[in-house]
Amino acid sequence: MNSPFVRTSRRRFLQTALVASALPAWYLEQLRAEEKSTASKSANSKPGIALIGCGGRGQIIAKQASEFGNIVALCDVDSRQSEAAAQKLSGMEQYKDFRKVLERKDVDIILNGTPDHWHTLVNLAALHAGKDIYSEKPLTLTIDEGKMLVKHVKQTKRILQTGSQQKSDARFRLACELVRNGRIGKVLTITAAIGEGPKEGPFTAEAVPSELDWDFWQGPAPKADYTAARCHKTFRWFWEYSGGRLTDWGAHHNDIAQWALGAERSGPITVEGVQLEEMIPDGFTTPSKFRVEYKYANDVLMICTSEGENGVTFIGSEGSIFVSRSQLIASRPEILTEPLPAGATKLYYSDNHMGNFFACVQSRRQPICDAEIGHRSATVCHLGNISMRLGRKLVWNPLKEEFIGDSEANAMCSRPQRRPWDSTHMI
Numbered sequence: 289m290n291s292p293f294v295r296t297s298r299r300r301f302l303q304t305a306l307v308a309s310a311l312p313a314w315y316l317e318q319l320r321a322e323e324k325s326t327a328s329k330s331a332n333s334k335p336g337i338a339l340i341g342c343g344g345r346g347q348i349i350a351k352q353a354s355e356f357g358n359i360v361a362l363c364d365v366d367s368r369q370s371e372a373a374a375q376k377l378s379g380m381e382q383y384k385d386f387r388k389v390l391e392r393k394d395v396d397i398i399l400n401g402t403p404d405h406w407h408t409l410v411n412l413a414a415l416h417a418g419k420d421i422y423s424e425k426p427l428t429l430t431i432d433e434g435k436m437l438v439k440h441v442k443q444t445k446r447i448l449q450t451g452s453q454q455k456s457d458a459r460f461r462l463a464c465e466l467v468r469n470g471r472i473g474k475v476l477t478i479t480a481a482i483g484e485g486p487k488e489g490p491f492t493a494e495a496v497p498s499e500l501d502w503d504f505w506q507g508p509a510p511k512a513d514y515t516a517a518r519c520h521k522t523f524r525w526f527w528e529y530s531g532g533r534l535t536d537w538g539a540h541h542n543d544i545a546q547w548a549l550g551a552e553r554s555g556p557i558t559v560e561g562v563q564l565e566e567m568i569p570d571g572f573t574t575p576s577k578f579r580v581e582y583k584y585a586n587d588v589l590m591i592c593t594s595e596g597e598n599g600v601t602f603i604g605s606e607g608s609i610f611v612s613r614s615q616l617i618a619s620r621p622e623i624l625t626e627p628l629p630a631g632a633t634k635l636y637y638s639d640n641h642m643g644n645f646f647a648c649v650q651s652r653r654q655p656i657c658d659a660e661i662g663h664r665s666a667t668v669c670h671l672g673n674i675s676m677r678l679g680r681k682l683v684w685n686p687l688k689e690e691f692i693g694d695s696e697a698n699a700m701c702s703r704p705q706r707r708p709w710d711s712t713h714m715i
């Protein structure tokens with residue numbers, strides 16, 4: 289598991305690195321040209337938008353979406369949350385049950401800001417109600433949910449953008465374009481450093497706030513006593529509702545790793561994950577510290593780890609690149625400063641993740657992070673969690689999307705869903 293090569297290479301790389309505070313001039317020029325050629329005509333009428341899940345992220349994406357359409361409905365199973373959103377985004381009706389929102393003919397677009405265990409159920413119901421969707425990441429709670437969702441997006445011909453917004457960040461795209469075009473030689477190792485999850489608890493049962501429908505909030509998840517820690521925002525550190533840090537941040541950085549590899553619609557062939565610390569009994573249930581190693585068919589080693597500076601490091605035979613939300617670093621200046629040749633592979637261009645979604649709603653072109661890409665990126669994270677939970681290395685077939693010769697692992701590609709909230713019920 290431990291790879292001394294990766295550690296020493298990274299140290300050496302950072303000692304000689306060029307830190308780019310701004311994007312190189314040649315790339316800015318390329319972006320300006322791309323912006324011109326992809327600029328969409330403004331829509332004649334503004335679509336009606338409903339936000340389902342009005343927490344922290346929901347409110348942010350609703351604000352972004354309000355530039356492109358009219359928010360007409362807010363929905364949350366906790367009226368304090370929809371009320372808080374209504375204070376910020378004026379003039380729309382509030383709902384508790386998302387199925388009522390989906391009945392509205394004037395709602396064209398669903399923004400899905402629910403916790404992970406609700407993403408797929410809301411998305412499936414929205415697809416079959418004829419809505420286009422901007423759904424938060426991680427797109428799914430399980431691998432089987434993703435397979436099902438992809439199938440139904442195709443069947444219904446709806447547009448679905450996954451909220452992995454790093455795809456629309458020029459720094460990440462440049463790093464991926466350089467890697468794809470061989471600028472660092474043969475890719476050897478990619479490290480996605482995603483930081484530690486919190487380790488807290490024990491938590492004890494509390495009274496359910498009167499404004500919250502706790503049973504509805506839990507939906508398909510197993511019934512549990514309410515504690516505030518299980519609910520808003522910190523739900524992501526409980527296995528019942530999410531996959532912890534690995535899905536929370538892995539959905540961003542593993543997505544970038546697969547983009548650079550050209551494996552966005554595929555995946556690794558082996559996975560070996562190790563939880564590095566026991567969690568507190570009756571506390572958060574997803575690992576705070578971990579290390580997961582993935583092998584791809586082209587022999588690339590991808591490591592997703594809670595250690596190190598948050599960002600993605602690409603190590604190749606002829607140089608290295610580190611990219612994060614604030615930095616782009618290369619081991620030799622020319623890696624960044626030399627323009628890519630004419631005819632180089634260019635990746636999908638988007639400088640505004642929400643804008644790209646609305647442009648695609650209009651044009652019916654696939655968005656930059658469509659359902660399959662969102663599902664495959666989430667799958668990388670789920671594979672790591674399954675390996676950690678089973679405590680062994682697993683062999684994955686990315687074509688068939690199943691583990692090879694491991695019925696126990698395959699059984700973990702789905703989870704039991706508490707009635708009446710099973711996926712088949714939603715379609």
Ligand SMILES: NC(=O)c1ccc[n+]([C@@H]2O[C@H](COP(=O)([O-])OP(=O)(O)OC[C@H]3O[C@@H](n4cnc5c(N)ncnc54)[C@H](O)[C@@H]3O)[C@@H](O)[C@H]2O)c1
Nearest residue numbers: 341342343344345364365366369401402404424425520521
């Ligand atoms: N793209 C990003 O950078 C980014 C950042 C933060 C969060 N997220 C994602 O956004 C999602 C929400 O995260 P958050 O931090 O906003 O959580 P949150 O707990 O603050 O908000 C979730 C809201 O959904 C509501 N909800 C739960 N079940 C519902 C249902 N069936 N119908 C309607 N509302 C329901 C909850 O009551 C809550 O108000 C998560 O999947 C998270 O991973 C993405």
